[in-house]
Amino acid sequence: MLLRHAWPSPVVELNRAVAVGFAEGPERGLAVADAVAAAPALAAYPQVPAVRADLLARLGRATEAREAYEKAAALSGNAREREVYSAKAAALAD
Structure with a gap:
């Protein structure tokens, strides 16, 4: 919470979404991520x-997760990052 108050930013909020997802469950983390x-x-x-x-x-x-990973891959300017996101999307294929 301290970082969030000392340096408020959308990136800090995104990191909070990850933490909330682990501490309070993915549904709560997703609510924070969607707001971000x-x-x-x-x-x-x-x-x-x-x-x-x-x-x-x-x-x-899984379908929504795959689509989100595909979007992440499309937005990334890093080849290795694109590979990772694409592989995660493929692993979720129907």
């Missing part, structure tokens, strides 16, 4: 759909 996803500053930030994808997968929502 609305921040214009993160519109092209691939970690937003990647975090959402992980939380969705943990909730058993």
